[in-house]
Amino acid sequence: MRREVASVPKAQAVAAGSAADRLGVARLARMSASGADLHPLWRTLxxxxxxxxxxxxxxxxxxxxxxxxxxxxxxxxIQHEILASHQLFRSPCASKMRGLRVLALAAATDMGGNTPIEFLLEGSGFELTTLYVMPDFDLPAPLPDHDVAIVIASDSEDCRDALQKIDQVAARWPRPLLNAPHLVRHLDRDKLYRLLDGMTGLEIPETAAVSRTQLSDISRSALALCDVAADLAFPVIVRPRGSHAGAGLAKLDDRAALARYLADRQEQDFFISRFVDYSGADGLFRKYRIVFVDGRPYPCHMAIADRWDIWYLNAAMSQSASKRLEEETFMRSFDIGFACRHATALSGIAARVGLDYFIVDCAETKNGSLLVFEADNTAIVHDMDPPDIFPYKPPQMRSIFGAFAAMIQRRSRENQECAA
Known part of the structure; x- marks a missing residue:
């Protein structure tokens, strides 16, 4: 579905200090998830x-x-054309009554590259504006009015310039700045291994960034896996660098499989790591998403499948009452179950990552360790699952959203007390 894009006329640019209203990520994603046809709105716009x-x-x-x-x-x-003339946007979660003002600092990337913060703040009564930090534009002076700012850009290649620009002025930021950019820059897969390696009760395979040429050399036996990473051996996990939601993710058992994989891919940069079999005694794989808010872990979801490459949408959770019962039990018993078993690893992750808000996708190994796949500040945390099928989820999501809003309020209050 390739569409021609017209240039946005510069005459439509809004004044630098004015926030443009939009429907936003949360509202549009809800429409899509509910089965609404977005084509009429597309044609109108x-x-x-x-x-x-x-x-x-x-x-x-x-x-x-x-x-x-x-x-x-x-x-x-289209985004490129729009952001060339306007960078400040207001989200619809703003209340009619003036509440705390949150300024989200975003990068010009795809919709998976910035924290979908609207889900976290819907119903909070906060005023949310998003400033896109652009490589060719200075940050506005003065900054838009706000009580708390938060970096929502990720540690991906197309966000690096935005993170660097924010980092250059972070020490002089006039209000509390959450998710400091220098900490976000530790989250890409090859850096996360170095950050978390050696922690008690935690396993994280070394992930190496490799070029297409290096993978081709490995497939032809011109380069050994151990020359890329010390613990690397077949089977390996390979994915294109910067990919989301399992796009291009593959388990490769030998050099021939690697050669076939490269023949089907056009990307030039990849991540590679060893495969860890985390299946349970019943042969099923269980993958957990844990949300950290101000250092405390909260369960977000649990996906169960007969395949290792799980994400929630391919686990068919809505089609299995037994899977949903297990997920519900995981959520309800989290503090005395999962969080208790992995207390040392979870507290260590919170301390080493150091971000005010982030998520971890993980599993449990056969020996009981916490197996970490990734840590990220931009993975979606939402309440779009139908409550008639997942009645246990809305209260859990409200708990996460409430914790996030309480953190914002606390940081704003602390700042006001310091100023006084």
Missing amino acids: IAKLIGGTIAPGEGLDLSLIAQLLGDKNTGLA
């Missing part, structure tokens, strides 16, 4: 874009709709 009457917020929504419809390239092209 694309007509405005072509006609030169589209508002900046509508243009950013159009970019998201394209991505939700599976056309990432068109979505990013």
Whole structure:
């Protein structure tokens, strides 16, 4: 689904200090998840874009709709045009009554590259504005009014310039700044191993960044796996660098499989790590998402499948009452069960990562250690699962959202007390 993108007329640019209203990620994602047809809205907005009457917020929504419809390239092209003339946007979670003002600092990347913070703040009564930090634009002076700021850009290649720009002024930021950029920059897969390696009760395979040439050399026996990473041996896990939601992820058992994998891929940069069999006694794999808010872990979901490459959408949780019962039990007993078993590892992760908000995707190994796949500040945490099928989820999501809002309030209050 490739669409032609017209240029956004510069006359539509909004003044630098004015936030443009948009539907936003949460609202559009809910529409998509509920089965709503986004094509009519697409057609309406694309007509405005072509006609030169589209508002900046509508243009950013159009970019998201394209991505939700599976056309990432068109979505990013539209986003590029919009952000060239406007960088500040207001989300609809703002209350009619003035609440705390949260400024989210984003990067110009795909919809999976920034924290979907709207889900976390819906219903909080906070005013949320998002500032896209652009390589070719200085940060606005003065900054938009806010009580607390939070970095929502990820540690991906296309966010590095934004993180660096924020980091250059972070020490002088006039309000509390959450998820400091220098800490976010420790989360990419090859860096996370170095950050968490050696912790008691935790296993994390060494992940190495490799080029296509290196993988090709390995497939031809011109380069040994152990020359890339000390513990690397077949079977290995390979994925394109910067990929999300399992795109391009593969378990490769030998050099021939690696050669076939490269023949089907066009990317030039990859991550590689050893495969860890984390299946349980029943042969099923269980993958957990844990949310850390201000150092405390909360259960977000548990996916169960007969395949190692699980993410929640391919685990068919909605089709299995027994799986949902196990997930519900995991959530309800988390503090006295999972969190108790892995207390040392979880507290160590919180301390070493150091971010105010992040998630960890993990599992349990056959010897009982916590197996960490990734840590991320941008993975989606949402309440879109149908409550008639997952009645235990809404209270858990409200608990996470409430903890996040309470953290924002606490940081703002601490700042006010210091100023007084």
